[in-house]
Amino acid sequence: MLTPEIARLWLENFATLIDTNKAHLSDLDTPIGDADHGNNMARGMQALTEALAAKPDLDLAGVFKTSAMALISKVGGASGPLYGTAFLEMAKAAKNSADLPTLLDAALAGVIKRGGAQVGDKTMVDAWTPLVKAVHDGTLSQAVIDEAVATTEPLVAKKGRAAYLGERGIGHRDPGAESTGYLFAALLQTEGAL
Amino acid sequence: MLTPEIARLWLENFATLIDTNKAHLSDLDTPIGDADHGNNMARGMQALTEALAAKPDLDLAGVFKTSAMALISKVGGASGPLYGTAFLEMAKAAKNSADLPTLLDAALAGVIKRGGAQVGDKTMVDAWTPLVKAVHDGTLSQAVIDEAVATTEPLVAKKGRAAYLGERGIGHRDPGAESTGYLFAALLQTEGAL
């Protein structure tokens, strides 16, 4: 049972991980993208943190909707709509449920609907898909996260900017998958979330 | 008394002088203009010659009007309207008179009206003015022509492209004055004209 308080803690932890790894994320986005993923996400999470702080009395749907709006209006690029959608779908689902796996299902469905990527396209979907399943199965761990994120390395991208590089992207980890790994790592750090 | 036949001979002689001196006229237009006066005039006189050949039965006004139209539609630039006007004014005057000095007065008035230049502005007006007077006075000669044309050399131009050069034009002869010299030299070559 996700409460608004636990959700806030989860997002705080996510924000910290993003902020700590900002340079790393942009570095990953350099060889196969446009070197802005860390900055995009950090800018967005900063806005998210401020927006939540300004509204202390939100219900669960409100927490996710506020988060979604902050990301949507501050991130831009591809990751803005993708993370924004994930949180917006959680907000919609949270009107009827406080079950984390149910909310994450909605989030993943939103990311897939929004970006049209499938597993194997070398995008954040390659991390989201196994990690949502792991939450369902009660098997989420840092090792599972690391493995999921690493699966993007050998792939040829079919979506996002890396797709323009074709085979030259092989061997590089997808930055959006890495940031998705942090979202789930933040769950591990949040007492009462899982 | 200018007849249509004499006028045609005059224009033929002028055309020959222009054609022979085409390169020289464009050379004069190089340091203080845009290097096209010889080509402009030669193109125009060629058109004039063809137009007159196509209409063998013109009266005096008709000879000058046909000449004017040929120059007007083929020369362009500054010299097109200037010579075109000169001939058009002679055509108008020829409706009432066949007196060469009278016609030349009309031509010069037209050039001045058209271009707004005065004697001393380093243009063809510096040649036209003394040479029309010489025809009136019966004193036209090659020496008079050469002297009139040479007066443009020390001047600073106030009209035409040479004006953009200011003092840098000093020492150069005005190309339009030179071609005007040929128009009057052609009169000297034409029996019965003067």
Added chain:
Amino acid sequence: MKKIINDPAAVVPEMVDGLVRAYPQILEQIPDTTAVVRADKASMVGKVAVISGGGSGHEPTHAGFVGKGMLSAAVCGQVFTSPTPDQIYEAIKASDQGRGVFMVVKNYSGDVMNFDMAKDMAEMDDIQVASIVVDDDIAVENSLYTQGRRGVAGTLFMHKILGHAAQNGASLDDLSKLAAAVLPHINTVAVALSAATVPEAGKPGFTLAEDEIEYGVGIHSEPGYRREKLRPSKALVAELLEKLDDSLHLDSDKQYAVLVNGMGATPLMEQYIFSHDLFDALAVKNITPAFTKVGNLMTSIDMAGISLTIFELADPEWLAALQAPVETIAW
């Protein structure tokens, strides 16, 4: 980079401000956004709103096509970057008159996602939203891209046809059907003589030698399909027309609209000469376009080049829609 700008980071807000203040009779800025809405509110009443938008740098697209008979609103993103959904959402709210909003989106993944999000946001407000994703650039199928064809200058024909229908009272459903019917008939391909310089980047997206051109470039200096030596206008027309013919199967029994679009730094003189060669080449196929537009309509900042759009007027009403007068800055 030699540009008449101030801070490269302030290009978009300054530009939108300048535009709206220049044409207050046509445009209003939507507060706290770089989106604009039609000033002539009376002309919008009771109609479905057709809106569009995308990255900036394509001026007069999109704001130049806002006005009676065409778009109700336009959203201006950062240079060559999709606008964020909240701005699109504001444009939807500002233009909706209760009959819904139709969005014309160009097929870039950022644009598609951000417009889709805006649609979701609007639907939470019970505003009906429909959309079409325009993908008229036929150069792309032969390239490395895997995201489908891009949306380029032919999109303007979509704006005009839909804007006219909306002005005449078409419903959201009518517009969806009309857009789907029009879409496959619009084909575009371009040639570039130089690439665009994004102000914040400070240097051109690619470099062509003084005697080189590139066929098939996109409107953000994306790579094309072939690079070669500069050739006369006639030869460029022949190349682009052949590509379009392969795709459209030009037929003297059909009617066509043509858009010769300058990319930003190519003078009208060259666009008219290109048009002259185009009319000659079409005449050989016994085709005289029923409608033609020539000018800098969907540019790529300061790119030199021309795109050629041919639109098969499969429905005779489309010609009347193109010809109908509008009150915009740029159509």
Added chain:
Amino acid sequence: MKKIINDPAAVVPEMVDGLVRAYPQILEQIPDTTAVVRADKASMVGKVAVISGGGSGHEPTHAGFVGKGMLSAAVCGQVFTSPTPDQIYEAIKASDQGRGVFMVVKNYSGDVMNFDMAKDMAEMDDIQVASIVVDDDIAVENSLYTQGRRGVAGTLFMHKILGHAAQNGASLDDLSKLAAAVLPHINTVAVALSAATVPEAGKPGFTLAEDEIEYGVGIHSEPGYRREKLRPSKALVAELLEKLDDSLHLDSDKQYAVLVNGMGATPLMEQYIFSHDLFDALAVKNITPAFTKVGNLMTSIDMAGISLTIFELADPEWLAALQAPVETIAW
């Protein structure tokens, strides 16, 4: 020289042909000339015809302003070369409706002489002709020229005001008076980032370093009054506005129309930013222009730069004349 052309010597006839075939609903070519006349003959009946023309290379000027409510005909000379009088004469004959023809001429000696000649030719046919010589370029008085100020982009305001009056039935005399009244109130000054390349010349008229600009250039790459390092848009606005203020004595109690004119290779993005800075600078003087136009309206082939025209609307009717709709390609 990197241009989309064929034979440099054929630029003008090919361009005019392309233009007329692109817009047959608006323009007709006058046989055996590179002059165009309004296609909508009905709109000309019983009116004085306002015509204009000059060298080519300033597209969309002049042909782009032919149409109902503006010009009746336009004469396109060779690039940067006055048209010949016979072509102007044909335009006079093609546009005269028995009430006379009013010619708008820009103050270049070639233009003035050739238009004057055409007038003489028309008068031999008993067609009444009057004219105004526009000399709005205030940069010139401080330069070496001795032929007076040049006619530049502000001429378009003259076209619009006179075209509107003619459409409303003004006589040739009325137009002469109106033109004389309007003339001193139109002032223009420009800044260039690069010079134009005439196709037949093949290289730019002058060269500016990558970081240099020149104030006060004309529309044929004539020299200006000062060359200096590139500065932000705000600073360019300040310089040009000060020059105009010296001449016009801007006054918050008066009304003004403004034209921000791109010279050919400067994108609208930059023109809108320049406009933004202009509105800010005028706001400091408590002035909000009553009418603004921004775009590539009187270009200098592929020159990069902007000219700024300020027109004092000394008569309130002039504002309505500027605002009145027209049916042209480019206004």
